[in-house]
Amino acid sequence: MPFWPMSPQSISPVSLTRHLGPWRTPGAGAAYRQLAGAVRLLILDGRLPLAARLPGEREMAQVLGLSRTTVSAAYGRLRDDGFLTGGQGAAARTSLPAGPGPRHAPGVDETKPGLIDLTAAVLPADPNVHAAYVRALERLPANLPGHGYETAGLEELRETVAAGYRRRGLPTSPGQILITHGAHNGLVHLLRLTVRPGDPVVIDHPTYPQAIDAILAAGGRATPVALPDDASEDGWDVEGLVSACRRSGAPMAYLVLDHNNPTGRMMRAPDRSRLLAGLKGSETLLVLDETLVDLTLSGPPALSASAVDAPRVVRLGSMSKSVWGGLRIGWIRADRAVIQRLAQSRASFDLGVPILEQLAAVELLNDGGAALAARRPLLRARRDHLRAQLAHRLPDWTCPRPAGGLSLWVRLPAPISSALTVRAEAEGLRLAAGPRFGVDGAFERRLRLPYTLPEPVLDQAVDRLAKAAKALGRRPKPTTATRGRLLPVY
Numbered sequence: 001m002p003f004w005p006m007s008p009q010s011i012s013p014v015s016l017t018r019h020l021g022p023w024r025t026p027g028a029g030a031a032y033r034q035l036a037g038a039v040r041l042l043i044l045d046g047r048l049p050l051a052a053r054l055p056g057e058r059e060m061a062q063v064l065g066l067s068r069t070t071v072s073a074a075y076g077r078l079r080d081d082g083f084l085t086g087g088q089g090a091a092a093r094t095s096l097p098a099g100p101g102p103r104h105a106p107g108v109d110e111t112k113p114g115l116i117d118l119t120a121a122v123l124p125a126d127p128n129v130h131a132a133y134v135r136a137l138e139r140l141p142a143n144l145p146g147h148g149y150e151t152a153g154l155e156e157l158r159e160t161v162a163a164g165y166r167r168r169g170l171p172t173s174p175g176q177i178l179i180t181h182g183a184h185n186g187l188v189h190l191l192r193l194t195v196r197p198g199d200p201v202v203i204d205h206p207t208y209p210q211a212i213d214a215i216l217a218a219g220g221r222a223t224p225v226a227l228p229d230d231a232s233e234d235g236w237d238v239e240g241l242v243s244a245c246r247r248s249g250a251p252m253a254y255l256v257l258d259h260n261n262p263t264g265r266m267m268r269a270p271d272r273s274r275l276l277a278g279l280k281g282s283e284t285l286l287v288l289d290e291t292l293v294d295l296t297l298s299g300p301p302a303l304s305a306s307a308v309d310a311p312r313v314v315r316l317g318s319m320s321k322s323v324w325g326g327l328r329i330g331w332i333r334a335d336r337a338v339i340q341r342l343a344q345s346r347a348s349f350d351l352g353v354p355i356l357e358q359l360a361a362v363e364l365l366n367d368g369g370a371a372l373a374a375r376r377p378l379l380r381a382r383r384d385h386l387r388a389q390l391a392h393r394l395p396d397w398t399c400p401r402p403a404g405g406l407s408l409w410v411r412l413p414a415p416i417s418s419a420l421t422v423r424a425e426a427e428g429l430r431l432a433a434g435p436r437f438g439v440d441g442a443f444e445r446r447l448r449l450p451y452t453l454p455e456p457v458l459d460q461a462v463d464r465l466a467k468a469a470k471a472l473g474r475r476p477k478p479t480t481a482t483r484g485r486l487l488p489v490y
């Protein structure tokens with residue numbers, strides 16, 4: 001979801017046009033159907049906020065160089081499918097269908113067998129998860145005499161998490177740990193504590209989409225600093241991050257330095273030291289999302305580069321990517337004073353994490369890393385397999401080989417990511433368009449492709465992707481009405 005430079009409840013024609021990008025493709029059907037499909041995608045992947053007022057039909061027709069009848073038909077289809085509210089002549093506001101799905105969805109039916117979903121970079125649970133819950137149930141009776149509300153989390157789990165940081169070279173006590181419902185929940189707690197409406201929050205760009213959503217929900221302004229987009233596909237603009245934090249007076253910076261989602265790149269230890277040195281004495285709380293820190297697949301482990309610390313550095317951890325997304329266990333590692341403030345403010349937001357899940361997390365974290373070690377070769381093989389298939393079927397696409405993480409950040413030959421996403425759904429393939437990972441419509445030349453599915457399924461996905469790309473054809477030249485309205489990539 002992007003930051004709109006106005007009230008999030010009103011979208012101007014220029015802003016909507018920028019986010020639509022090159023939405024029209026010759027030979028892909030009636031213009032009103034293509035326009036409706038493009039707006040639908042913006043709503044579904046969060047780039048248009050819900051309940052936002054869209055421009056009137058006459059305004060959009062003028063900006064897009066279309067007849068009002070075409071725009072009216074597109075809005076009418078979106079209303080029929082539940083993606084717009086308000087009758088003809090009334091203000092059109094974005095919404096989601098109340099039923100199982102749109103009647104005229106421009107893709108496959110949600111319930112159709114064989115749909116391949118590449119929108120989530122996650123692994124299924126392995127047998128260790130079930131075994132851990134069995135052992136946790138056996139230990140649960142010992143915790144039943146208590147009231148069950150553990151504001152900071154079970155002492156045993158906090159010590160287990162703290163021990164993991166100590167093994168990384170970061171001296172940590174249980175008092176520096178707060179257990180949360182995943183890393184996203186931890187970020188929401190930190191935003192509520194730190195950010196006020198209108199405050200800038202510095203982010204690396206691209207980044208985790210739900211983090212952008214959380215910043216906007218807290219009233220913050222996502223302030224992007226672009227990752228260098230060079231041939232090496234590595235590195236961060238450390239000076240740009242420091243400058244953005246200091247010049248804006250940002251109370252928080254949210255960065256994914258360990259196998260950045262979606263690029264997979266990792267910041268080197270010298271750059272981390274320069275970042276901390278540059279922020280020394282500033283008021284910016286540096287929040288490091290380490291959800292993917294354990295998922296190094298090539299080269300030295302990320303843990304060796306991440307053992308740098310400072311009082312205003314906060315770390316978010318989670319078991320969702322390395323173990324299973326259904327295990328909603330995460331944590332915050334921070335200075336004791338920050339943890340105490342978070343624990344005090346938590347009661348107005350949630351009352352802690354269920355005891356059974358915490359006990360299961362203790363069991364999983366105490367396996368010595370055996371389960372994750374067994375998964376790394378599988379992920380490495382799937383990463384390399386997907387890259388090889390893409391190189392064979394789509395040779396004009398560029399696929400850097402990430403050292404870790406769960407996805408490829410593919411460079412497309414033209415700014416067609418959103419149009420390709422719409423077309424791919426018609427082929428039975430669900431994708432997350434590149435702009436979902438940025439602000440202001442950036443990354444139309446990018447696509448995130450997870451490699452977490454088995455090789456035969458990845459083969460089918462690439463086959464459908466190649467068909468969608470072929471059907472899409474070459475990118476049409478911008479019309480007079482849209483030329484020059486696309487935002488630059490930050």
